[in-house]
Amino acid sequence: MTIEQLYEGFDIQDYYIGKVTQVYRSCSIAQVDNMSMMVDRSKFTQSFLPNTINYFVIVDSAAGLFLGEVFENKASRKNIFEIQNFGEEAEKSTDYHEFSIDTIALMAPDSKRFQLAGFKTLGITDKVYLAPDEIYKIFIRSLEFSEEEEEPLPAFATYLDRSHADVILKPSTLFNRHLMCIGATNSGKSTTALAILDKVVSTKRKALIIDPTGEYRNAFSPDEITKLTLGVDTTISPGKITMEQWEKLFETESSSQGAVLSEAITSLRYMKKIGDDSYYSKIGVNIDEVQENLATVSNTDTDFNIELLPEQIQAESVCEPDRDNDYNFRYCYDVLKANSNMSLVQKIQYQMTNTRFLKFFSNDPDMYNLLDVIDDFVRLPEASLYIDTSTLGATEGIGGMVIDLVSNYVMGKEEICPFVFFIDEVHRYAKSRYSDKEFHGGLTLLAREGRKKGVFLYLTTQNPKDVSQVLFGQVGTLLIHRLMLNDEINAVASHLDDYSIKHVRKLNQGEVILSSVNLLHNMFIHVNKSDRTQYNDTPHL
Numbered sequence: 378m379t380i381e382q383l384y385e386g387f388d389i390q391d392y393y394i395g396k397v398t399q400v401y402r403s404c405s406i407a408q409v410d411n412m413s414m415m416v417d418r419s420k421f422t423q424s425f426l427p428n429t430i431n432y433f434v435i436v437d438s439a440a441g442l443f444l445g446e447v448f449e450n451k452a453s454r455k456n457i458f459e460i461q462n463f464g465e466e467a468e469k470s471t472d473y474h475e476f477s478i479d480t481i482a483l484m485a486p487d488s489k490r491f492q493l494a495g496f497k498t499l500g501i502t503d504k505v506y507l508a509p510d511e512i513y514k515i516f517i518r519s520l521e522f523s524e525e526e527e528e529p530l531p532a533f534a535t536y537l538d539r540s541h542a543d544v545i546l547k548p549s550t551l552f553n554r555h556l557m558c559i560g561a562t563n564s565g566k567s568t569t570a571l572a573i574l575d576k577v578v579s580t581k582r583k584a585l586i587i588d589p590t591g592e593y594r595n596a597f598s599p600d601e602i603t604k605l606t607l608g609v610d611t612t613i614s615p616g617k618i619t620m621e622q623w624e625k626l627f628e629t630e631s632s633s634q635g636a637v638l639s640e641a642i643t644s645l646r647y648m649k650k651i652g653d654d655s656y657y658s659k660i661g662v663n664i665d666e667v668q669e670n671l672a673t674v675s676n677t678d679t680d681f682n683i684e685l686l687p688e689q690i691q692a693e694s695v696c697e698p699d700r701d702n703d704y705n706f707r708y709c710y711d712v713l714k715a716n717s718n719m720s721l722v723q724k725i726q727y728q729m730t731n732t733r734f735l736k737f738f739s740n741d742p743d744m745y746n747l748l749d750v751i752d753d754f755v756r757l758p759e760a761s762l763y764i765d766t767s768t769l770g771a772t773e774g775i776g777g778m779v780i781d782l783v784s785n786y787v788m789g790k791e792e793i794c795p796f797v798f799f800i801d802e803v804h805r806y807a808k809s810r811y812s813d814k815e816f817h818g819g820l821t822l823l824a825r826e827g828r829k830k831g832v833f834l835y836l837t838t839q840n841p842k843d844v845s846q847v848l849f850g851q852v853g854t855l856l857i858h859r860l861m862l863n864d865e866i867n868a869v870a871s872h873l874d875d876y877s878i879k880h881v882r883k884l885n886q887g888e889v890i891l892s893s894v895n896l897l898h899n900m901f902i903h904v905n906k907s908d909r910t911q912y913n914d915t916p917h918l
Contacts, residue, residue, distance in 0.1 A: 378489055380437045380504075383512060392507040394427065397436065397499050398475065405445070405499045407436075409474040414507075433508040433516070434478060440497045442484040444508065444516055448876070449477035478505070481898050482516065491519035493897060514542055520897045521550045530576040534902040537888060544902050548582060550895045551854055552797055552833035555824055559841050559869065560858025565887040567801070567913045568906050569856055570837050571596060574799060575907040578602060581759045583796030585751075587783070589776040589805065591767035595910040602761040603750070607779070608733030608768045611745040615738045616646075616679025618782065621818070626778035627725055634721045637714075641689040645681035647674050654682065656689040659708045664697060667708065683738045684729070687722045694718055728775075733768040748786055755793035777806040784819025787832060795831030798823065803836040804843035824851035841868040854893035859884040874899065 384392065394414060399406040409415065415428050426432055430450050436443040452474045480499065482491035508516075517536070530551070532543035551573070560566040571593065577584050578601055586593060586602075594604075605611040618626070620639050629635045644657040647670055659667055694715035695708040728734050747764075754762045764783075769775045780800060787793065800806075803820070823832055824847075836852070838844055842864055849868075857873070860866050860881050870878055872892040877899055881890065891900040 378442065378484055378486065380435070380442060380506070383435065383442060383484075383515075384506070386511075387509065389506065392509065394434065394505045394507060395475075397478075397501055397503040397505065400499050400501060402498075404448070405436075405478045405480065406475055407478060407505045409476070412474065415474065427507060430476075433481075433513060435506045435508050435512060436478070436480075436499050436503050437506070438500055438503045440483065440500075441486055441488075443480050443494065443499055443503075444482045444484070444491055444512075445478035445480050445499075445505075447476050448479050451475060482519065484515075484519075489515075491516050491897065510542060517542060517545075520900070521547055522895050522897065523547055523549050523553075525549070528580070530573075530580060532905070533572045533576050534889070534904045537901040537903055544891075544900070548577070550893065552835065553828065554853025554894055555828070555834040555851060556836070556854045556856065557803075557841075557844075557849070557852045558835075558837040558856040558858070559839075559860070559865075560856075560889075561839060561861055561865075563886065563915060564858035564884070565889070565904060566837055566839070566858050567592065567911065568887060569858070569889060569904045570799070570801065570835075571909060571911050572904050572907045573835070574797075575909055577797055578761055583754075583759065583794055584761045584799060585754065585783075585796055586761070586763045586799045587766065587776070587780060588763065588801060589766050590801070590912075591765050592801065592912050593763070594765055594767075594912070596907075597761075597763060597909070602763050603754070604763045604765070605745060605747070605750060606765045606768055607747070608731075608737035611747050611750070611764075612737055612739050612741050613747045613782075614679075614740050615681055615683045617748060618738075618778070619785075622778050622781055625781055626775065627721065627728070629721060633717065637690060637693050637718055637721065641686060641693050642681060643671055643674055644693070645683075645685055645689050646678050647671055648685075649681045650674060650678045656685040656692055658692050659695045660692070660710050661707050664706050664708055680740070684735060687726050687729070690718050690722050690725070691715065731769060734775075737769060747782075751783060751786060752790070755787060755790055755796070758794050760794075761796075780806055781819035784823050788819070788822055788826065788830070790830075793830055793832070795833070797833050797835050798827075799835040801837050802839070804838040804840055821845060821848050821851075824848050840865055854895065855891075857881060857884075857890040857892065858888070859886075872899075877901075 380389065393411050395408045395410040397405050397407045428450065430447050432447055434445050434447060436445055478499070480494050483494040483497055484491050527547045527549060529545050529547045532545050534544040536542045536544060558566050558569055574584060574586065574593075574596075578597055584602070588594065597604075620635075620642070623638060623642065624635045627638065629638060648655065648657050650673070694711050696711040696714065698707065698709045750762065754760055764779070766776055766779055800820075820834070824834055827834065834852070836844075841849055855869060855872050857869055860869070866878060866881050873881070873890065877890050877892070884890070887904050887906070889902050889904055891902055
């Protein structure tokens, strides 16, 4: 495309600024010829501020049309007050006005879209022009590397300082390398999350939403999305939960507590197998007999009565006695083990004070089975699913266990319809409060392998440092809201340029830096708040 074709419908001389005078590897410098542009306020709009910085220019070069961003603007006069009028005297003056350009992209002569410039650079005497909104929109359409035919999402934001330019991106640009929304409290993170989810669901694309707080419970209608509330209308058999997931759920403090929990569950599985509704008391029972009984528990004997778990853990507080002349081979009570297990018993009893918790881990035939619903969800096109876990309690263990359960179950399916897996406040499930165990086992598996199956993560977090580095390293697209701490900013610094890093602390509520491996350049955008109901308002004192 030529410069005349690019400015078709405009008087190109109205946009002419000057010529390139210096070229460096990092930037180029141009001198202003059209001095009147710097003082003609009629041309100054929200998009055109030629006496400032951060506006875009087009450079007509032998290699093609370069798009550049002005990052430095200066006059050569020592006394700025001498710059009053740019008439005939100014044209005869030896003083000059120059600005520095950062080259962003290149439009080749045989192309109609911008691409990365690579090793191509500007040349001396190349002419520089202001880039109007129409050219900026061409750049916006060129931002996405993907050239596949795909229906874009409706606009969910506008570009900062370009209020008439909507942010319209393809779903693959946002999600195909996973998406994470980062920001401090009250920076607009939840509003951004809902704005994008709104476009995903309203365009009949699949989404699986896990909501640990109930914030989005009325955001979508039953016609748009299937809603489940764990412990109210949805259950799961205790036998479907792995030992690792039970440890996440009850947040065991050490490997010894995990071993005791495993022994207690095995004992309850044996009691369920023989049809006994009580727990397995081992004090005074022959050791060989107990071991023989537990050895009969097979992989198919998975069900057990979870209500008896605290009593069974207490019953596991036994040890082998000292061998005497009477050959005593019976278990005896161990006070040290009982004291060590008490904190685990208390945590489990606290969880069970929530009646919804016990109702969720049951086999009620009149309620939905969570894994059966997910099995239907992954096979049906255009079907979305919302899971409210708030009724089970606000502890991290519940959310971590459910997410790990769903993640591993989905990854075990052979064929699924592609969907977005949304998890709010993922830092809640970073690790146990009582140990160094990661809660991200299933999520990390999804992040690494889910893309091949069509599962795309959409995560939100307040602090990227609270997220597993393995998981964070798999995320290719970031929506960065305001961050204040140096550690938080350093965690995302590899995704930002120097200019963006300096502005992370200055972002207003709802303003976002969109950085992606699928984009030509980082975007500064303002997210449009969705009209859907969201329970995230901050109460007033």
